[in-house]
Amino acid sequence: MTYLQCSARHCGTTLDAHDRALACPRCGDLLEVAVKPPALEPSDLKVLWRERRESWEPQDASGVWRFREVLPTYESEIVTLGEGNVPLVRARKSAQWAGVRNLHFKHLGWNPTGSFKDLGMTAGMTEARFLGTKTVACASTGNTAAALAAYAARGGMAARVYLPAGQASANKLAQALDYGAEVVQIAGSFDDALNELLAAADRDLYFLNSINPFRIEGQKTAMFELMEQFGWRAPDFLMVPGGNLGNSSAFGKAFMEMKRFGLIEQVPRMVIVQAEGANPLARLWRSQGVELQAVPEPETVATAIRIGNPRSWKKALEAIEFTGGLVMDVTDEELGEAKEAIGRDGIGCEPASATTLAGIRKLLQARELDREASIAAVLTGHVLKDTDYIIKRQGRNKMREPLTVATL
């Protein structure tokens, strides 16, 4: 049986598998799904997971649910849009820009609504429907709202999203509206929006922010898939953008489980990259402190990671410790240049994702990374997620004045 447990190792509290709590009732830390070792041998599991890619059954065709031996199980129907199964793309121009030789992007922006949030949402929404939920809700910088709205529509539930007014990109807001969500604008930051929602949470509302342990389960499968694509041999480094730190936590959990279940021997060193204006974890890492100090007014062009008080920081730090990784930050200018390089590879991404490539160049310059190292960088959002940013930054230099017919 799967069940929920407190993520604080010393606490030891366990809860029923489908408890609706958002935090440990004893110590207040975040919850996580306890996964038991699969019954199959690692080699048989690997074959089974791959074979499912030849099936059209929804639970096999989903790049999340084909790994269901390490996920909570459901008799009820899953809520899926065929997420996951995104390619690992070699990136030569980007590698050259950063000065390294062996770089692959795992583009989680190539998911149904254009970000990795879909991977978590298929799992979270399946749980919500299993519970008989009528309305799901989240606070979001935009991508969670888009994914929540789409998967709620898919699962026949109403969606309500809390967005910081004027801060989410128009593209993400448009998605949420198009999928039929009710949008509540909050005067303030993402952190304010999240607090507002937590205060409003009642029994009729199911809360699907990244502190929801079921979302973490869905997101962790990205790393099972990554390792599969690397032939189950870890690259040297894994670069991940860090905002609320749910994704870093999910990836850390994935590596702990893969190691524990005998699926892999080595783990990649995980590097969390934050934007300099929203860098509480990087500050904590540099200061070697023990308590996170929130950044009161986070500021960065990478709105998906404009978060001053990340909820999942403890789990993220555990992931860094487990993988022998590190935490760093990059400036808006650095990530802007990196984003252009990723575009030149014909790949593209949203600003937050480009922190990964900017981070690689910085690590190389600091001699923390060898140019021959094998590196996987996670691109979290699609290039069309923030078109205003691109047109503002690049339009001026690269667009020619309109020609009149006479001069053509």
Ligand SMILES: *Cc1c(COP(=O)(O)O)cnc(C)c1O
């Ligand atoms: C949500 C998001 C992030 C940040 O992920 P966290 O889990 O909050 O750290 C980064 N990039 C994009 C594009 C996102 O949508």
